[in-house]
Amino acid sequence: MHTVIRQTTGRDFADMESALARLLDVMLVALGAALASLLCLADPALSIVEASFVAFDMAFAILLLPWFGVYDSWRGRSTWRLSVRIVFGWIVVQACGVAVMFLLHRTASLSRLWCVTWTALTACALVASRLLVHAALGRMRRAGRNLRTVAVVGAGAHRDGVIAHIAGSPDAGFRAVATLNTWPDSEPDVAGLPAFRQLRELADWVRREQIDEVWIALPMSEEDTVLQVLAEFSGDLVNVRFLPDVRSLVMFDRHVVDLLGSPAINLMASPMTPYALLQKALFDRLFAVVALLALGPLMLSIAIAVKATSKGPVLFTQRRKGTDGRVFRIYKFRSMRAHAQQPGVVRQATRGDLRITRVGAFLRRTSLDELPQFFNVLRGEMSVVGPRPHAIEHDDQYRGLVDGYIHRYRIKPGITGWAQVNGFRGETDRIEKMQRRVEHDLYYLRNWSFGLDMRIVVATVVKGFLNRNAY
Incomplete structure (x- = not known):
């Protein structure tokens, strides 16, 4: 030792x-x-x-x-x-x-x-x-100061990706200075970096050059190699970090969390951190209160118009799924004439649908029928921005047909979303349309930020209210 x-x-x-x-x-x-x-x-x-x-x-x-x-x-x-x-x-x-x-x-x-x-x-x-x-x-x-030197242990695309990330993030203050190629017979060394083939040779060099860190970039199946590296450096004051290659397993992120005192890697879990959820919840409540106060006169006028032009209630409610699949009642201004529905079947609105009233057609085209959903936001059932909730019957239909469909419900559904501002709204008469919508929803989950939410809100106001796919 x-x-x-x-x-x-x-x-x-x-x-x-x-x-x-x-x-x-x-x-x-x-x-x-x-x-x-x-x-x-x-x-x-x-x-x-x-x-x-x-x-x-x-x-x-x-x-x-x-x-x-x-x-x-x-x-x-x-x-x-x-x-x-x-x-x-x-x-x-x-x-x-x-x-x-x-x-x-x-x-x-x-x-x-x-x-x-x-x-x-x-x-x-x-x-x-x-x-x-x-x-x-x-x-x-x-400028080359205040850097921590890193020796990378690994092989293949994952090792090359780790080194590329180090080189592409100079502000982080790390510099790759050597590699240990664990698959020397099948993988080439990294150009421009000293390459070692034996762990003992790398360890002696790390001690002699006083390298700060050793990063292990290997699949989780390479447990024996990981243990050998840990054993070799167990008597050294050098930081050893494990960056497992879990790209084929991870749905959203690779964050390590503390779970009952043990480190755990999120493979399929909500990508939102507690801080992000708190920030999003505060914004949702404040935005909903301001929106309801500002739009109150408009919503009252719409309610009067809906009631005066067709028989039936002002609001239309329907069961939808929220976070983690919890069912809630979504609110909308009624845009269709009262009609009987076949149990367990939801018929999507189509272009020229005779069930839609004249006022309803305007409300659907301008998305004004969605305004009552700010009450859902205030109740904590929805978010201002998030994947749009579908009818439960559609959830049952698509979850087995569209890859990743069910993961839309890792966070609260939204009044507007990334898919909607990119044109993927309205009728999904082909499976390809739903697939594209879900791909945009999953992109939003993987890349969420407060700035992205603001971008979607602005895009919704600017172009989201007038959309040729809404009918």
Whole structure:
């Protein structure tokens, strides 16, 4: 067994960076409060009550923000997720500060405008500081400094993909410096990198050159090789990471989660993280409230028109599936004449369908019949953006015919979605149409971001209300 004492310069730098980040965050909390007082208070000097509130928040920031992982190494990880964590952590800090002031019966002395402005300014400052630091580190790393050297163990397309990702992400601060080809008889070495054929030769070179990390890029079936690498470096202070090749197994992502204290790789599970779900839920509720308040007069006018021009209820309800297949009642403005339906059979609307009323044709063409679904969003049954829910009878029909169909229900269905703004809406008279719609829905699930949701909302407003496939 080889025991190597590595230089601690990198660790010392990381510790110093973390300490400076904590100090900077505390300073930004105080500066945010001071700037808010200049903008919102007649007397910019903070009172004793306000100064005490700021002091409590500074203490809570020191105690609570580390729980959100904002001071861990985010090398190679999403700055967007870091920004969400720091904002969420700051909101928790502020909530704790308000709770203390409430217990001290001092909340009545605080300016609400000052508190809100302070919260917003500090959140922006915390995010901006992280983005500036990451931009500066990215520039350093592109210049060849602050890099972590990596030796990659593996073979084939997966190994080449890992090395290509390292080369294509210079801001992350990793540099591939060597490989161990585990299939030397069938796979070529990587051009431009030193290549080893024996694990002992690679290990001696890693120790001699003080390489920072060893990445194992192998299929899960190569357990013996993985164990050999772990045994070889068990006495060394070198980071060994396993990047398993699960591309043929994974439906959405390859994130490792903590499950009952053990690491687990998501093969088929919701691609949305708890932070993303919380963010999406907050946006849905706020958007639904604003939409219902703004569109209330229009919805009332539509209800009157529907009732006055045909017999039957104003709203049409139908059973649909939501998250994880839970059934709910979806709301729409009725666009068809009242008619009897055969049990277990749903007949899709077609062009020139005689069941559609004159008002209903306009509502369907402009998608105004979907507006009552904001009540479904408010109830938590739907999202503003997501895969469109189909009739349960159609679910039963297509889940065995269309690849990945059932995975549309990994998240809440939406009023609008990626498939709809790309023209895949309306009648699905051919299996190919449903296949294309599902492909777009799965793309949305794999690539979700708040920015993509905003893009879909804007596209829906701009072009989604007038669509030649809607009838």
